[in-house]
Amino acid sequence: MLKYFISAIIILACLFSGKLISYTFNLVFPSAIFGMLILFTLLMTGVVKHHTVLPCSAPLLKSMPLLFIPTLVGIIEHLGLLKDNLITISISVIASCIITLAVVGLIFQKLNKSTS
Structure with a gap:
């Protein structure tokens, strides 16, 4: 249970950081993209290990096709x-x-x- 909590906290912290950057600099670029870039940087530098975010990211990736339904409609x-x-x-x-x-x-x- 703790691994899911830590995984969610890391992902949400990156999202929050992206939103903070977007809000602070009044950017029109989507804040979620900044959050993904922050998470990507953390993963590539080894600050965050892949297996640490896997518990929450795997279910999200499995249901990702559902997010494309509104666009197709x-x-x-x-x-x-x-x-x-x-x-x-x-x-x-x-x-x-x-x-x-x-x-x-x-x-x-x-x-x-x-x-x-």
Whole structure:
């Protein structure tokens, strides 16, 4: 029972820290993402061991697909709108991917030249 309590405390402390950072700096970035980054950093540095957070994280990961149901319902509700604008959406997705790849490639080349 104690291992579940410690696991929950660590996960909730990371979430609270993320919310505190988001609130303190008035950021529009989701605070849960900051919490996950904090937990990830703690796990990668070895401050928190994997087996310590496993008791609470395993059940959460098993039920994670349930969190995608509202998104899928929203997509199904707007299926007609998506079908009407399929070409526009496809072009914008492909163009944004190409632009992103080009910009990242150019930045990498510039940074790679300066370090060589």
